Amino acid sequence: MARHRLLIVLWLCSDALLFIVSFILAYFVRVGWIFSTNFPFAAFLAVVIGTTPLWLLILMFQRTFRLTDTQADTKHFLSLLWSNIVGVALFALAYFFVYDLFFSRLLLVEAFLFSTVILWFWHMFFTALARRSLWRDPPAFPTLIIGATREAAKLIETLQRKKNPLRPVAILDGRGTTLKALHGVPIIGKLDKLEETLDRHHISHLIQCSDIEQSLNLLSVCRNRSLTYLLLPSVLGIVERDEQVESLENVAVMVVRPQGLPT
Amino acid sequence: MQTFILAGGFATRLWPLTEKRAKPLLPLAGRPIVEHLITALPTEFPVTISTNAAFAQGFQSWIAQLQRPVSLVVEESKSDRQKTGALGALAEWITKEQITEDILLLTGDNYLGFSMKDFLSAYRTGIPLLAAHDLKNLSKASLFGTVITDPADAALVKGFEEKPINPQTTLVSTGCSVIPKETIPVLLQFAASHPDNIGGIFEEFLRKGIPVRCFTFTEPWLDIGSFDSYLAAHRLLVGEKTLVADGSHVIDSVCQGSVAIGKGSRIEKSEISDCIIFDDCEITDCNLSDCVIDNHCRLTGVDLTGKMLREGTVLRLT
Numbered sequence: 001m002a003r004h005r006l007l008i009v010l011w012l013c014s015d016a017l018l019f020i021v022s023f024i025l026a027y028f029v030r031v032g033w034i035f036s037t038n039f040p041f042a043a044f045l046a047v048v049i050g051t052t053p054l055w056l057l058i059l060m061f062q063r064t065f066r067l068t069d070t071q072a073d074t075k076h077f078l079s080l081l082w083s084n085i086v087g088v089a090l091f092a093l094a095y096f097f098v099y100d101l102f103f104s105r106l107l108l109v110e111a112f113l114f115s116t117v118i119l120w121f122w123h124m125f126f127t128a129l130a131r132r133s134l135w136r137d138p139p140a141f142p143t144l145i146i147g148a149t150r151e152a153a154k155l156i157e158t159l160q161r162k163k164n165p166l167r168p169v170a171i172l173d174g175r176g177t178t179l180k181a182l183h184g185v186p187i188i189g190k191l192d193k194l195e196e197t198l199d200r201h202h203i204s205h206l207i208q209c210s211d212i213e214q215s216l217n218l219l220s221v222c223r224n225r226s227l228t229y230l231l232l233p234s235v236l237g238i239v240e241r242d243e244q245v246e247s248l249e250n251v252a253v254m255v256v257r258p259q260g261l262p263t
Numbered sequence: 264m265q266t267f268i269l270a271g272g273f274a275t276r277l278w279p280l281t282e283k284r285a286k287p288l289l290p291l292a293g294r295p296i297v298e299h300l301i302t303a304l305p306t307e308f309p310v311t312i313s314t315n316a317a318f319a320q321g322f323q324s325w326i327a328q329l330q331r332p333v334s335l336v337v338e339e340s341k342s343d344r345q346k347t348g349a350l351g352a353l354a355e356w357i358t359k360e361q362i363t364e365d366i367l368l369l370t371g372d373n374y375l376g377f378s379m380k381d382f383l384s385a386y387r388t389g390i391p392l393l394a395a396h397d398l399k400n401l402s403k404a405s406l407f408g409t410v411i412t413d414p415a416d417a418a419l420v421k422g423f424e425e426k427p428i429n430p431q432t433t434l435v436s437t438g439c440s441v442i443p444k445e446t447i448p449v450l451l452q453f454a455a456s457h458p459d460n461i462g463g464i465f466e467e468f469l470r471k472g473i474p475v476r477c478f479t480f481t482e483p484w485l486d487i488g489s490f491d492s493y494l495a496a497h498r499l500l501v502g503e504k505t506l507v508a509d510g511s512h513v514i515d516s517v518c519q520g521s522v523a524i525g526k527g528s529r530i531e532k533s534e535i536s537d538c539i540i541f542d543d544c545e546i547t548d549c550n551l552s553d554c555v556i557d558n559h560c561r562l563t564g565v566d567l568t569g570k571m572l573r574e575g576t577v578l579r580l581t
Binding site: 174194213223224 | 567569577
């Protein structure tokens, strides 16, 4: 199994386990370090285990399990917070439906707090480990950069600093820059070296940072070879980082709303 | 007289059209650019084409179906960085083949509108000759290498200037010249230290006191080096016509301006203006303007303007 797929499976399994552990912890904190006869542990555990796949699905729908994303940001924390609220609610609902009685409401609060804290730290720790694993030679996602521009240099520096799984291994520049490398990543030549570079470096991702006139052709190469194509907004002239990808009647559109404009 | 055609460039500005073929083999009005040059040459002139290893196979296939014999010299380079240079390739060929005749030197990506017979008539034995195009516009001339002629004798070259800011003349040098056999030793000596400076050889002749003559022409001349110049050459040669090659079909479509469609292509319910469509393409319900579409492209329901599409591109609006 490819390295990244194995890591995703590990991540899903460990998350499921930690979600269950959080609830078990909440149970014992609430009822004491015993198996209560009023509140049977086995029944409690069965419902937690039953709820876990649904909770994982919620996380998946929120695109949490992406190894290229950083977990240490507000967006991911809020996403986890929301998923855990829904997870706890699902548990409460399921327990009520199955056993027709309720139990300590504080347990729900504690289960929510434990799962959020434990999983938040685990996500950060796991992705840090996963990134190291995916970054090391040979890289899991060798990435080709198109364009030796200022934005490309900034992107390469960020990807390297954060050990993002998309590891830049080569640069092609349509304008024929005289530079030899950007942050240690070699500039191989112009676009006529594309096929050769894709083969030699086993490229999995292509990030276009320049040469807008060649977008169609770069996309064509990516489609033919099943590569993932990414485009920096700066290629379209959007350099202020105020763009968003939204949906307009189910058509994906890139939106830039200068400050003060209505949505 | 021997003819030597330079076709060793990698033409990166015309990527992706030149991804798998040399620029001189790009179709222009139904046949490769270089074929326009060759058909204009006297049939008794032996022709040699110099190319690089990356494009050798393409030339071999094309030569196989030509009506006249053409030799191929292959430079063992597969990228721009490995190139030995045009003058170096010429010198190598002269040495290897022990050439002792005058040489008609042509650049494979040039379209020359003048009569080759007139040009060769202007040649005086032992005096290098180059073709200079009169752009009749000083600002345009500043984008090229200019040829300064003697005020007393307009056919005699006095000097050269490379892309001058304030050009003294509207004459620009083109990719067509004659190297007399008497000057070959000078060429070989110069090529040893300047293998990539093909234009510099004429300056070297002047430095050595060898007179250089100039054939001035006003007929069309196109140096096909970019997308725009390729389309300009296409418009010039095709005119307001639609050229449809054998086995191609244009159905319920409107073609405007200069349109050339290669073999085995099918255009249906589309509007095409000023486009070059290569072989085996399928274009349905599209609006294409100023585009060059390489072989085996499949386009459905798209509007494109000013695009070069690489071979095998599939675009389907869903």
